[in-house]
Amino acid sequence: MSDLTAEPAVAAAGLAVHGADAVDGATRLREDLVGRGLPARLAGKDPALWGPDAEPTARLRLGWLDTHRRSRELLPQLAELTAELADLDHVVLVGMGGSSLAAETIVRTLGRPLTVLDTTDPGRIRAVLADRLERTVVVVASKSGATVETDSHRRAYWQAFLDAGMGEAEAARHFVVVTDPGSPLEAVAHEMGAVVLPADPEVGGRYAALTAFGLVPAALAGAEVTALLDDAEAFSASLGRDADNPALALGAALGAAATGGRGTVALVGDGTGLDGLGDWAEQLLAESTGKAGTGILPVVVESPVAPGVAGPDVLTVSYGGALAAGDVPGGGCAPDLAVNGPLGAHFLAWEYATTVAATVLGVDPFDQPDVAASKENTRRILESGPPTQTPSRTEGAIEVYAPPGAPADLDGALRHLLDGVDVAGHLAVTAYLDRVADADAAELRPLLARTLGRPVTFGWGPRYLHSTGQYHKGGPPVGSYLQLTGAVDVDLPVPGRPYSFGELQAAQATGDRQALIERGRPVLRLHLTDRAAGLAQLRDAIGRWRA
The missing domain is CATH 3.40.50.10490 (Glucose-6-phosphate isomerase like protein; domain 1)
Incomplete structure (x- = not known):
């Protein structure tokens, strides 16, 4: 592992990537990507980056690059809805994968209570249904609504509210639905009489951290989400640059490691406050790159001293918030890479870096064929x-x-x-x-x-x-x-x-x-x-x- 203090970090808008140039082949790969014009093409939403077969999907899935701007339109409605539902102080999020992991990361980082129901285990579901039902608001999150787990949870809660003696209008007040405009779930929500907040249809689920999927449940749980959008906006200015582009440095390091025999990435929280980010990054990396017989295997490690942090074919990446002056990155382990900065910038940096790594591996980052x-x-x-x-x-x-x-x-x-x-x-x-x-x-x-x-x-x-x-x-x-x-x-x-x-x-x-x-x-x-x-x-x- 490299000495991360021996070289300057690549930094922008408060987010720094330490150690990128020390990963074998990363500097050369980054220069090659710049020579091919990738930073400007990706920041400019060029759907041709992944070939003609992937272009139709990519054309509809690059909205994550600037969704933080469109998401500001949600803020007045979120403020109004939060005030209107102030008596419902038990927020339950039912959603799978990208529909729930970002929101869970946000509330864990900001210390707000949120119950995430992403299981079909009857014991867990019974326990959640029995918890403060009369004070519960259920956020139903699914791009299409066809996800069997989420549909089943919605049905269970609707029945529980009715069994508790609520009329249908009262039960509907306990639901907030996040879904794509025109989806089957939107129709179901209108039939229920529930509030619907639109997701960004140009963003796939695992890239949807800064859309309504991440923001709505977090805001209802009391998290201040405006700062996330501010941090992403500030960081986004770096995405088209050939230099001083931390997300490009991270993506090139991930790609160089994976093509050089280090296809396992140990994700280690360094204790500086970004709880849960590893679980979110795990699904982003695995689902975006793990296809066609190749991919990056993310391993979420419990702490810097837990087994599995290092290995001959492992790239160790620590993550966290801002480091205090004089702090050594890693939180107690010696990582190959350390990524530190505000959460909103992290979301955008990891989405960009994952897309770069998938490009290096030669796979479409936006499909999930298996x-x-x-x-x-x-x-x-x-x-x-x-x-x-x-x-x-x-x-x-x-x-x-x-x-x-x-x-x-x-x-x-x-x-x-x-x-x-x-x-x-x-x-x-x-x-x-x-x-x-x-x-x-x-x-x-x-x-x-x-x-x-x-x-x-x-x-x-x-x-x-x-x-x-x-x-x-x-x-x-x-x-x-x-x-x-x-x-x-x-x-x-x-x-x-x-x-x-x-x-x-x-x-x-x-x-x-x-x-x-x-x-x-x-x-x-x-x-x-x-x-x-x-x-x-x-x-x-x-x-x-x-x-």
Whole structure:
């Protein structure tokens, strides 16, 4: 790793990128991109940058470059709506992927309360529905409204308000809908009588941080969002420049590292106040670059001292707010790159840098060609019923579903999976559990990273389907997958649908597992018949793997 204090940072409008020129090949690549006119072409929204096949989509997806200006039109309406709904002080955001991650980052950074519902786990949904219902405003966020999770959450809340004795007009007051103009969800919202705030139709979901998707729920939760737009506006002046362009420096470093054998990016918060940015950047990088057998694998690391920060094929990137004079970037680790500055500038810088990196990799940054596989499998399972599955072995609180050719028992199946992670591979843990009640599951990532010595990612299902799920199917075929599912003690019906949330959750897990297996990815499923006991048992089994 480089000494980040040995060279000047590339900086603009308060955001600085340290270490970019020390990444092998980054300076030469940046000069090449400048020679090709990329900074001016990208800042000028040239849709031809990614070839004729990508041009029609790109023409409709470059609005993120200046959406911060159009979003100012929302501010008076947001102020009025916030005052009008002042008695509804429990803000719940239902939305997946890019429709929720930016808002969650904003409120965590600014210290405002927001409940994000991005799961199909019945236990979590029941808990949220029971929490201050009469004081709840539900922000339903989806570009189209066709997202099955978000539609199911909307239905559950509508029914809960009616069951609480509210009339339809009163129930409608508890909803704010963010969606594209003319979408099916807009029609549903008008039928409900709910408030609708338009999203920017020229911005794709994962690039939508500074649109209504990020701003509306954050503002309702009490966050001051005007400063985000101000910071983005100030930073945007640097995007067309050939020099003093931090976003270009970051993108060139990411691209040079990925093409030079360092395709894993460890995202490490440095403790200077930008909580949650890693989760947002993870979905941006994975879904924009992970396709056509290539891509950047983002690994969100819990702290600068957690396992998985570094490795021979890992580019370590720390992120945070402004550094005090004399502070060393990284917050306790020695990163290859450090990115520090205001949150609004971060959003724009990472969107630009990700687009540059995708361009270097030769992929379209705005499509997600492999996401539909899991969705289609889920739809089919819900219509025809789940496939018959028998565990290869049941041990304690864990049912083992070993893949063909693997030992049937827990220790043997786990060893078979982990031994298969080679020097070029990584492990992805995907947990279809309750990320609040079963939060201990996330401890598996650092435990496995320390034991395995290879990159390990962790994702809550189905949340990760809208972030790293594209990379899992479309990226380099070197991943191994440990899928965790859990018993449902008390299920919950999805109003107006012939299935429950528990059935939807199980279908999503099965559908994604099928999509991975169809692509030749090794998958081990462990079903926890008692979630707490099963997780403890699994931690013990991991400890025995290297013993």
